[in-house]
Amino acid sequence: MKIQNDYVNLEIMFPDQNFILEVRPKNDPGLVFKWLENNLSFIEKSLLDYCGIVFRGFSFSQEEFQKISDLISTDESLDYTAGIAPREKHSTGVYLSTTIDKRCEIPQHHEMSYFRNWPMKIFFYCAEPSLSGGETTLVSTRTFHKRLDPAILNTFEKREVSYVRNYIEGINSSWQKSYDTTDKRVVEDIVRNMGFEFQWNGEKLKTKNVAQGVAFHPFTKEKVWHNHAHVYNLFCGKQGELTPTLKMAEVSFGPEKIKQLLSLEHTDLPTNTYYGDGSIIEHDIIEEICEIFSQEKVGFIWEKGDFMVLDNMLCFHGKNPHEGDERKILAIMKEKYPSYN
Numbered sequence: 302m303k304i305q306n307d308y309v310n311l312e313i314m315f316p317d318q319n320f321i322l323e324v325r326p327k328n329d330p331g332l333v334f335k336w337l338e339n340n341l342s343f344i345e346k347s348l349l350d351y352c353g354i355v356f357r358g359f360s361f362s363q364e365e366f367q368k369i370s371d372l373i374s375t376d377e378s379l380d381y382t383a384g385i386a387p388r389e390k391h392s393t394g395v396y397l398s399t400t401i402d403k404r405c406e407i408p409q410h411h412e413m414s415y416f417r418n419w420p421m422k423i424f425f426y427c428a429e430p431s432l433s434g435g436e437t438t439l440v441s442t443r444t445f446h447k448r449l450d451p452a453i454l455n456t457f458e459k460r461e462v463s464y465v466r467n468y469i470e471g472i473n474s475s476w477q478k479s480y481d482t483t484d485k486r487v488v489e490d491i492v493r494n495m496g497f498e499f500q501w502n503g504e505k506l507k508t509k510n511v512a513q514g515v516a517f518h519p520f521t522k523e524k525v526w527h528n529h530a531h532v533y534n535l536f537c538g539k540q541g542e543l544t545p546t547l548k549m550a551e552v553s554f555g556p557e558k559i560k561q562l563l564s565l566e567h568t569d570l571p572t573n574t575y576y577g578d579g580s581i582i583e584h585d586i587i588e589e590i591c592e593i594f595s596q597e598k599v600g601f602i603w604e605k606g607d608f609m610v611l612d613n614m615l616c617f618h619g620k621n622p623h624e625g626d627e628r629k630i631l632a633i634m635k636e637k638y639p640s641y642n
Contacts, residue, residue, distance in 0.1 A: 308336045313351060315599055320441045321616075322351040330359040337372055344373055344610075348422075349521055352441050352616040353609060360606040363631065366426035367395065369608060370633045379420050379634040382481065383495060384413065385466060385533065385572060387474045391631055398425060398630040399620060402553035408532045408546060409440050409594040409617040412634060415464050415529040417496070417512050420634035421519075423618075424610050427603040428629040435623025436600035437630070442525055442615045448593045453586055454526060457514025461577030462528045465568055468506045472554075472571045476506040511577045518614050519638065525614050530582055531591050534574045536567035537584040544584070545591040552622075594619075603630065614638075 307327075314321040326333060333356065337344065347354055361369065370378075378394025386407075389397045401407060413419040425437065446454070468476040480488045485501065492499045498509040516527040537544045543551065543559070551559055567573050567581075576582055600621060601609070611618060613634075 308332055314355065314601075315441075318441050318444050318599075319350070320352055320444070320599070321439065321601075322347050322354045324354060324356045325358040333359050334369075334372070337369065341373065348610065348612045349615070352443070353439065353611040355601070356608040357604060359608070361426065361608050362606075363395075363426065363428060366424070366608055366631065367633070370424045370610075370635065373424075373610060374422055374635040376635045376637075379637055381413075381634070382491065383416075383479050383497075385415065385464075385473055385479075385529075387478070394633055396632050396634075398632040401620075402550075403431075403435070403624070403626070403628070404552045404622050406549040406622055407438075407620040408549065408591065409438065409598060409619045410529055410532050411442075411525075411527055411617060412613050414516075414527045415462070415510070415512055415533070418637050418639070419527075420613050421636035421638050422610060422634070423613050424608070424633040424635070426609075426631045427605055427607040428631055429627045430603040430605055431623035431628035432625025433623065434621050435628045436602050436621045437609070438598040438600055438619040438621055439611075440594055440598045440617040442617060443523075444597050445526065445593060445617065448597065449526065450589070453589070454515060454524070457526070457528060457530065458524070459514075461511055461514045462530045462582075463509060463511045463575040463577050463579055464529070464533060465509050465570075465573050465575070466507065466533075467569060467571055468508075469571045514577075516614065516638075521615075523615075527614060530574045531587050531594075532574075533572035534582060534587050535562065535570045536573050536581070537587070538581055542584075544587060 310325040310327055312323045313319060314323045344354065381388055381396055387400045389400055391397055399407060412423050468479060476488055477483050480491055482488060489499065492508055496510060500507045512528065514528045516525050518525055532546060534544050535547055562570060574582060
């Protein structure tokens with residue numbers, strides 16, 4: 302479906318879902334900054350209408366990526382303090398989107414929805430595409446909701462989600478990297494301010510926090526599935542059976558590491574998720590959620606210089622496995638959602 306415009310070509314990439322607006326130059330790619338300056342309200346509305354926007358064919362540089370991000374959102378970039386996934390800082394406010402083993406799939410998620418606060422906008426830039434694979438996978442939150450049993454949504458709204466995390470280098474992010482310090486007292490100050498419970502066992506850190514299962518979009522007022530219950534759930538309650546996330550990581554961990562993880566108490570796993578009261582989330586529910594994502598996700602194949610901005614509550618994102626070591630996708634997060642509690 303094409304939308305008429307004098308300076309750029311506009312097309313909905315996935316029209317059946319009314320999902321992701323693609324912007325391409327009509328003539329001079331350099332006119333994009335002038336066009337953006339004159340159409341910021343259109344960009345904001347399009348993010349709400351289509352959940353995300355892709356700029357393609359402009360061959361943006363990294364500096365232009367940051368410039369456009371600042372043009373679309375004048376807020377300061379957010380940091381990744383206490384983030385669970387391993388992620389390297391590229392420059393101030395700019396991160397490599399992931400350093401997870403390239404053979405692994407990343408499940409669909411809203412960025413940092415395991416906290417009470419999260420970025421409303423996430424910007425991606427393709428500095429280098431992968432040799433093959435490595436698509437950023439996307440799911441419309443609205444499409445997901447059409448498939449999700451309302452009873453599950455209501456349960457998570459009422460019961461919320463608890464996250465237990467053991468910081469283990471090589472599996473998830475170490476506490477030193479998560480909090481960008483080697484000082485335990487600094488870590489304690491940060492986690493207290495974030496409302497976390499914490500426990501030290503020598504140099505090993507365990508934290509627990511409870512966050513929303515459902516949130517309300519501040520502009521559209523939609524009730525949104527907004528948590529990482531399925532992503533960081535590593536215990537299914539059935540002896541020897543893998544959760545969907547462990548299945549995705551199996552190729553990276555290998556059989557011995559998987560066997561070791563399955564032998565741990567569920568509270569000693571690198572991560573695990575529970576209902577807010579600490580009770581086990583039913584494995585069938587985790588499986589159902591992941592199956593919906595599997596069936597509804599679409600793949601976005603990166604080209605060098607591509608720029609993408611997503612509404613972090615209306616669009617889930619993940620990643621397919623890839624080949625080659627050159628894949629380099631940068632990310633900037635902006636506009637912190639205020640705690641609604």
